[in-house]
Structure formats: structure tokens, C-alpha cells
Amino acid sequence: MSEKYVVTWDMFHMHARKLSERLLPASQWKGIIAVSRGGLFPAAVMARELGLRHIETVCIASYDHDKQGELNVLHRAQGDGEGFIVVDDLVDTGNTARAIREMYPKARFVTVFAKPAGASLVDDYVVDIPQNTWIEQPWDMGICFVPPLARK
Ligand SMILES: O=P(O)(O)OC[C@H]1O[C@H](OP(=O)(O)OP(=O)(O)O)[C@H](O)[C@@H]1O
Numbered sequence: 001m002s003e004k005y006v007v008t009w010d011m012f013h014m015h016a017r018k019l020s021e022r023l024l025p026a027s028q029w030k031g032i033i034a035v036s037r038g039g040l041f042p043a044a045v046m047a048r049e050l051g052l053r054h055i056e057t058v059c060i061a062s063y064d065h066d067k068q069g070e071l072n073v074l075h076r077a078q079g080d081g082e083g084f085i086v087v088d089d090l091v092d093t094g095n096t097a098r099a100i101r102e103m104y105p106k107a108r109f110v111t112v113f114a115k116p117a118g119a120s121l122v123d124d125y126v127v128d129i130p131q132n133t134w135i136e137q138p139w140d141m142g143i144c145f146v147p148p149l150a151r152k
């Protein structure tokens with residue numbers, strides 16, 4: 001990926017709240033299925049905003065840092081997703097989203113960020129990101145010292 005898009009906690013929170021707003025009224029949902037691990041972050045914000053307390057997970061591993069391998073489903077919430085919101089932090093190639101759609105055909109599947117290759121696979125998302133751009137999520141970063149420009 002040639003470009004980088006840095007996401008702060010504040011911005012992530014704001015986007016996740018916006019996504020929640022579009023899922024009103026909350027009474028139509030039984031709960032949330034978070035695509036772990038990335039989806040756990042928006043799921044927590046959405047659960048709070050929508051007053052939902054039934055949270056399930058589908059645990060998928062595929063990326064080793066920025067290289068994607070085979071999808072490995074370690075755990076999956078039961079059912080076809082009816083009445084549930086399935087949330088992931090982002091859709092990139094769409095490989096994860098395709099697997100999720102097959103597992104939960106009746107769920108509403110949403111993400112915070114979407115790149116063009118996967119955008120059509122989700123029912124809704126908040127932020128468009130170019131395909132050549134790596135999204136640096138706040139939970140993968142830390143605050144660190146930056147040396148002054150005029151360092152001796
Ligand atoms: O559209 P794709 O190309 O499939 O990529 C999207 C997936 O990649 C990341 O998860 P990852 O597999 O890195 O695991 P993590 O959520 O545990 O960090 C992200 O959270 C999505 O789930």
C-alpha cells in the first residue's frame with residue numbers, strides 16, 4: 001500500500017456514532033455480532049448508543065500484519081443473522097465480508113471504513129478510503145515522542 005490513513009480514537013468514535021444513528025430505531029435489533037477483533041471496537045460504541053446488550057462474536061483470522069492469508073474461522077455466533085447487526089471495522093479486498101455474508105445472510109452488515117473492492121458487499125459504511133491506502137487504526141498505535149525539527 002502506497003498511502004496511509006491515520007485514524008484517531010476521537011475520529012473513530014465519531015464515525016461509529018454516525019453509523020449507530022443510521023441503525024435507528026434500535027428496537028428492530030436483537031443484538032450485535034462483532035467480527036473480532038477489529039469489529040469489537042465499533043460494536044462497543046454501537047451497543048452503547050443503541051442500548052443493545054446482546055453481543056456475539058464471529059472470530060476470524062486472516063491478516064498477518066498487512067499480508068492476507070486463508071480465512072480461519074475460530075468461533076462463530078449461531079444462526080443466520082436475522083435481527084442482528086454484523087459489524088466490522090473495515091472492508092478492504094472484501095474476502096472477509098464475503099465469508100460473513102455467507103454465514104449471516106439475514107443480518108445487516110456494516111463497517112466504519114470501506115475501500116472500493118469491498119464497498120458493495122456491505123449494507124452501510126461511513127468513510128470511503130482509496131484501495132492503495134492502509135488504514136492505521138487507533139488500537140494499533142501509541143503516543144510517542146517526536147524529535148524537534150531543529151534537533152542538534
Ligand atoms: O476485506 P478484507 O481484505 O478481508 O480485510 C478486512 C478485514 O481485515 C481486518 O481484520 P484482520 O483479518 O486483520 O483481523 P483482526 O480484525 O483480528 O485485526 C479487518 O478488521 C477486517 O476484518
Ligand SMILES: Nc1nc2[nH]cnc2c(=O)[nH]1
Binds near residue numbers: 135137
Ligand atoms: N488496520 C488495517 N487492517 C486491514 N486489514 C485489511 N486492510 C486493512 C487496513 O487498511 N488497515
Ligand SMILES: [Mg+2]
Binds near residue numbers: 035036088089
Ligand atoms: Mg478483522
